[in-house]
Amino acid sequence: MTVTEDAPAAVSAASEPPASTPASTGLAAILGSGDHKVVGRLWIVASLFHLLLAGAAALAVAAEKIDLSGADVLEDWLGPLYAYRSIAAAFLFLLPLTIGLATAIVPLQVGASTLAFPRAATAAAWTYLLGGGLLVGSVLIEGGPYGTDVEGVRLFVVSFALVLVAQAVAWVCIATTVLSLRVPGMTMRRVPLFAWSSLVAATVWLITLPVLAAITVLAYLDIRYGGAGGFFGGGEQTLYTRISWVFGTPSVYAFAIPALGVIGSVVPVFARTRHQRHRLAQGLIAAFGALSVGVWTVTGYGSDPYPWLYEGPWVVVSFAVLIPLLGLIGLWVATLVQGRLELSSPLVFGLAAVLMLLVGLLAGAVQAIEPIETLVDEGATPLFSTSWSAAIAGYVGLAAMIALLGGVVYWAPKLVGRTFDEAPAKVLAVVLLAGTVLWAFPELVAGLLGQPALPLVGVTENDAAIEGLNVATLVGGVVLALGVAGLVALFAVAARRDELPGDDPWSGHTLEWATSSPPPYGNFASLPEVTSEAPLYDARHRSEEGSA
């Protein structure tokens, strides 16, 4: 970090718009564009398409779990669909949505005219589209984890590896932009919180994704050359177990890192004041990121699949990760108290997200207390193996989703040049909050009652109660689907409107609001002087003081 602490000497030039603008329009502009806003939108739209597919799979699995006597409707599809919904929700929806938002917004926040390595970023986006499409195709031909078609399983592994490589490349572009393309005056300590959280997330994912990729490559070799006698013990049946550590604690917390940056960007704007202790907030986000590095919890290949379970480091991390989040919540409360609260829709999204994230982290801490047992088999089944663990992933993942969708609402003027209607957007934020509670809380309770994390595996006790809870989960899924559909409809309405939002409809604090909505190719015609983490807030106050 020391080498990048000082503002790069030549960055002023990086902020100057490129000499030429792209001549192509329409589809050609999308296919051949290296403009980070176009690439970012590509990631976001594709991720929402995958949310549709993953959501449908999740609802199908949830519906199947209402009757625990067996897989009546899905039959052989239950296992593949369960694995697909987890993998797709995380790697085809949530991370791509994060990458899309970061690709579009981070260069604007740091005052750069472009993303670092725009061609690589474009290639990453198209590789993700290709890999994602192949992955869906592999599941459709009964491949994927627990799949019956061996060729399909191999296709799944290869396409998943493609997706991982694409995301790693995209993260390199984002991290390099923050480290090397900042405008003069923007030291690391003045980097806006969303850009900072994107850097932290990039670092964490560039540690996590290669490990996942290596395991995926080994899985392919094992399925291709080892078969049932391979060290994976039969490839397709154990594939999901080998990669499911990324959905467990603490790795799953990494999905929420950029969400902290979104909330940190939104809170001071709608409190009409500065973020309290910006540097401390940066440190807390970095600490949260460091604690969410979970590559050391990779599933073991020996007789003990979870050698770290209930061991010191895992227990300590499960509790310690609460500290940065609580610290950030404290700073956000202080910021809101210090300023004049304006309950706009992005803030409602942010508050809903932070609440769900807190519940998820608390559930993660409870899971690490070994004496807390399931109410079945005298505690022989650890909470970690039950749907309690799946509920934690649900809380954290959905909190991240709510925050990122809030980010889309907040930065919509920069993304598409339109704003969402305020009142319906607020309602939809509450709907998503309610859906998250309905989806994840019953799974927590069902975990206590002994419902395994994998569906329909060995449930023998409390079936009636668990089935009732699974009905509530299904209802939660439907509410979430309605919330997301409502948001998409709201976006469609906003896109048809002729009314333009203006350059800075929220009176924002950071540099992305210093350019037009949507920003031109090259981003900025001129930039204000950066002397703090909130240059536009400074400029506004200087002019107010001058006029007074």
Add this chain to the structure above:
Amino acid sequence: MSAVATTTPSPILTAPPAPPRRPRVLTVAAAFGGVASGLVVLTMLGVYLQVRGERLADGVPALPEDVTLPLTPGNMGLVTLAMSVVTVAWLCYSLRNEDRTHAYLALGVSLLLGVAFINATAYLYQQLSMPFTMTGTSGLIYAVTGAHLVMTFVGLVFLAVMGFHALGGQLTGRDAESMSAAALYWYVTVAVYLPVWYGIYVTK
């Protein structure tokens, strides 16, 4: 004085300013890329060591009984890569000091050493004559060393491309960041080989 006033300005002075440099962009990306590539290799090595440990604990030999893993090619590979660290540093130093003759020489020797390492590993594979199967550890040995071989190849290509840039006069002493980025990636490649060498060739 009048002669001075009517002198046509030099085309160099009237030329538009050079496009701005992107500070450390490639170096930062090379650092991230190097660490990410290294983690792929190290993860595979970790899986190999765990599977090997389990087999040994069960009383099963780690390698097929008719296979001997020779140490010499591994050692030669390590020495070759260690020498390449010096030559790549020499290359960067020469370029910074505008000493192009030394830069060309250092680049040539570095590429030669990199190719020699690949050759040593290929020779090792030939000597081993171990079947590629994932039922034991043999497939994992190929996976680990093969992944590192890919990393080495990428590093070599990176060095070569930057070397050709230097040959073409596109890299000057003040603008040698691209070569530094390639060198950084190469150093990470060499560093990653150390645990691979110890974990596979020394412990067998």
